[in-house]
Each structure stands twice: as C-alpha cells, then as structure tokens.
Amino acid sequence: MYLIKLLDRPQHAFVHNMLRLLGLCLLLPAYIAAQAVPQTIHLQSRIAPVSATLRRRSLNPVTVPLADFFLGTDLQWFGNITVGTPPQTVSVVFDTGSSTLEFASTLCGASCDNQVKFDSSKSSTFVDGGTTSSITFSTDIKLTRKSLTLRSGTDTVGIGGLTFGIDPFSGIQGMSARAQGLFAGLVAQGLPSLFSLFLTPQAVGNAEMTVGGIDTTKFTGNLTFASLPAGATDGWFLDSPQLSVNGKTTTVLQAAREIIFDSGTSNILFPTATANAMYALISPDIVPHAAEPGAYGIACDKISTLPAVIDIAFTAQDGSPFNLTIPSSELNVGPFADNPAICQTLINAFDGLSLVGGSLLKHYYSVWDVGGQRMGFAAV
Numbered sequence: 573m574y575l576i577k578l579l580d581r582p583q584h585a586f587v588h589n590m591l592r593l594l595g596l597c598l599l600l601p602a603y604i605a606a607q608a609v610p611q612t613i614h615l616q617s618r619i620a621p622v623s624a625t626l627r628r629r630s631l632n633p634v635t636v637p638l639a640d641f642f643l644g645t646d647l648q649w650f651g652n653i654t655v656g657t658p659p660q661t662v663s664v665v666f667d668t669g670s671s672t673l674e675f676a677s678t679l680c681g682a683s684c685d686n687q688v689k690f691d692s693s694k695s696s697t698f699v700d701g702g703t704t705s706s707i708t709f710s711t712d713i714k715l716t717r718k719s720l721t722l723r724s725g726t727d728t729v730g731i732g733g734l735t736f737g738i739d740p741f742s743g744i745q746g747m748s749a750r751a752q753g754l755f756a757g758l759v760a761q762g763l764p765s766l767f768s769l770f771l772t773p774q775a776v777g778n779a780e781m782t783v784g785g786i787d788t789t790k791f792t793g794n795l796t797f798a799s800l801p802a803g804a805t806d807g808w809f810l811d812s813p814q815l816s817v818n819g820k821t822t823t824v825l826q827a828a829r830e831i832i833f834d835s836g837t838s839n840i841l842f843p844t845a846t847a848n849a850m851y852a853l854i855s856p857d858i859v860p861h862a863a864e865p866g867a868y869g870i871a872c873d874k875i876s877t878l879p880a881v882i883d884i885a886f887t888a889q890d891g892s893p894f895n896l897t898i899p900s901s902e903l904n905v906g907p908f909a910d911n912p913a914i915c916q917t918l919i920n921a922f923d924g925l926s927l928v929g930g931s932l933l934k935h936y937y938s939v940w941d942v943g944g945q946r947m948g949f950a951a952v
C-alpha cells in the first residue's frame with residue numbers, strides 16, 4: 573500500500589493524503605501468499621512453488637463495496653478485508669501503486685483510534701513477523717517530520733468471502749501488475765487474473781472493486797484496452813505519446829512518457845518542466861506554493877471558472893489512439909492548511925515520474941488485467 577511508496581520513492585508527494593488519513597499509526601504489513609488452507613502458515617516457505625501445493629478449482633468473482641475518504645476532495649477509496657481467526661474486519665485502500673498490504677493494528681495505541689484496527693492477540697492464526705521498521709517523512713502540508721512504524725506479521729486474509737493464508741516471505745503484492753501475493757493466491761485457486769475498479773466521486777457513491785471479473789452494469793459502451801509495455805516490471809503503467817491541456821499541446825508535452833496508474837494517490841504528478849507547461853495552458857496565476865514543495869496554488873476565488881481539461885493520449889491494443897481525460901472540475905483540490913485563501917491545484921511537480929490516480933480513475937470504469945498484461949477503460 574502507500575507506505576511502501578515512502579520507502580522506494582521520494583516521499584512528500586505521496587504522504588499528503590495518507591497522513592491526514594492515518595495519523596501516526598503502527599501498521600501491520602501483511603504479505604499475502606497462495607495457500608489453499610488458510611490455517612497452514614509456512615513462515616519460511618519461500619522454496620515451495622506455490623502452484624505445486626494447490627488444487628486448482630474455479631472461483632467466482634466477488635465484488636466488494638468501497639467507501640470514499642473525502643476531505644473537500646475525493647482522496648482514497650477503502651474496502652473491507654478480513655484478517656485473522658476468527659476473522660476481524662479491517663479497512664484497506666486497494667492500492668495499485670504498491671505491493672504490500674498494510675493496515676492499522678491495536679499496536680497503534682491511541683494514535684489511530686478513529687480507525688478499524690486489527691487485534692493480533694485475538695487471532696489464533698497470527699504469527700508475529702518479529703520485524704519492526706520505521707519510516708520518517710514530512711507532510712507536504714506543514715513539513716513537520718513524522719514517523720510511522722511498520723510491524724511485520726502473518727495471518728489469514730479474506731476478501732468478499734474468499735480466504736487466504738498469508739506469508740511474509742513469499743509473494744509481496746497488493747494490487748500490482750504481477751500475479752504474486754494476493755493475485756497469485758486468487759489465480760492459483762482458479763479465479764480469473766484481473767480486477768476492476770469503479771471509483772466514484774463521493775456525490776455519486778456506490779464505488780466498488782470486483783476481484784476476478786468485470787461488472788458490466790457499471791458502464792455503457794465498450795472497454796478500450798491498452799497493453800502494458802513489453803518487459804514491464806510489476807507496475808501499472810502505459811506509454812503515452814502526448815499530453816494536452818484545454819485542447820492544446822506543446823513540445824514539452826509531446827514527449828513520450830510512461831504514465832503510472834496509482835489508485836492510492838489523488839493528485840497527478842509530472843516532472844517540473846511538464847507541470848509548468850501544463851499550468852501555462854491553464855492560468856499564469858497558478859504558482860508554486862512555497863510551503864509545500866511540488867505543490868501549486870491559486871487564489872480560491874479564481875479557481876472555479878478556470879478551464880483545465882487534461883487529455884492524456886494512449887494507444888489501444890488495436891493501434892488506435894485514445895485519450896483519458898481529467899475534467900476541469902478536478903483542478904481544485906482544496907485550500908492549503910497554511911493559507912486557506914489559496915487553493916491547491918491538481919498537478920504536483922515531481923521529477924522522475926508521471927503518475928495519475930483517483931482524479932482520473934473516477935471518470936472511468938477501469939479493468940486491471942494481470943493475466944492479459946493490459947488495462948481497460950470505459951467512460952462512466
């Protein structure tokens with residue numbers, strides 16, 4: 573989930589939403605492996621090939637509802653999983669931008685009292701991984717140094733009635749593009765190797781994730797599929813030849829780039845030169861916000877009328893071009909804490925990667941086809 577981003581990517585831009593949400597929590601990272609019998613936990617079982625120990629049978633897709641965490645803007649979508657024996661309900665973000673499963677536990681103490689927490693002492697199948705790690709970061713709100721503690725552990729995990737044993741030493745995957753971890757577990761048990769997200773704005777509601785299938789009642793028209801680049805690692809990203817803003821493009825925006833799709837991040841991130849070129853096509857009044865590196869803002873009373881349609885070009889599997897479009901309504905992500913008269917704008921400058929998330933995904937039904945190594949989109 574998002575915490576891993578703090579370990580392997582520059583930190584501040586990812587922490588913004590997460591910190592508001594989590595406070596300072598002790599989290600249990602749980603790594604899901606493929607074990608047909610949940611109670612059998614092989615802590616050191618890296619050697620055994622997962623498939624050899626399983627009997628293949630078919631599993632039907634399951635759909636779980638997602639709740640929108642909304643703070644002036646749609647930030648993240650949460651769903652419930654169950655952890656432990658007997659099962660305890662825990663809320664998680666199904667995050668396509670990282671590879672582990674982490675959630676709040678009672679070890680947090682009072683710092684995450686407002687969350688659904690996992691109590692490992694009440695689970696007969698919990699095995700403490702014995703590893704505590706700590707990560708330090710600053711928020712892009714106040715630049716205060718904060719730290720989060722992660723405790724490793726293993727237990728059984730279930731989603732929508734499907735249950736798995738989890739193992740910290742085998743597949744470490746949340747919702748990324750390789751069939752490890754959760755998806756190795758699902759697929760080994762016969763579930764189709766894909767999942768679909770219907771991330772809706774709060775006002776619309778009924779957000780959901782379907783594991784193992786596509787809920788065709790949630791969109792009209794056809795899905796457009798694009799292949800992940802050949803030789804891709806485990807990330808969800810697509811090649812894009814061009815960005816346009818309000819129907820216009822520039823030399824800087826016509827550079828080929830890989831766009832990461834990250835359901836756990838609400839703002840969009842582009843290298844500084846790209847972000848500046850995009851803002852130049854929106855308004856000269858949008859300027860970097862000194863208190864928060866990478867963030868930009870404009871007087872709140874000027875923002876609502878600004879056109880800011882962002883078209884991101886991709887190539888479908890049949891070779892035809894298509895755009896994914898972020899509408900102007902996403903430009904305003906709300907007032908800055910240090911100056912509420914200034915509203916933060918959608919695009920963060922972040923050198924080294926290009927990333928879109930919830931602000932784009934909530935305008936499409938999206939299919940994350942692990943087995944087919946492709947992504948599908950349909951307008952909603």
Ligand SMILES: *[C@@H]1O[C@H](CO)[C@@H](O)[C@H](O)[C@H]1NC(C)=O
Pocket residue numbers: 637638639650651652661663
């Ligand atoms: C998660 O479970 C809690 C407790 O059972 C429930 O109140 C909440 O509505 C559930 N959330 C979702 C998104 O299903």
Ligand SMILES: *[C@@H]1O[C@H](CO)[C@@H](O)[C@H](O)[C@H]1NC(C)=O
Pocket residue numbers: 793794
């Ligand atoms: C969807 O695809 C079918 C089959 O390729 C095609 O006949 C139909 O026109 C498409 N619909 C839309 C809305 O593009």
Ligand SMILES: *[C@@H]1O[C@H](CO)[C@@H](O)[C@H](O)[C@H]1NC(C)=O
Pocket residue numbers: 816818819820883885893894895
């Ligand atoms: C994508 O958007 C750009 C800019 O608005 C436009 O010029 C182009 O025709 C669009 N492409 C498609 C396939 O719609």
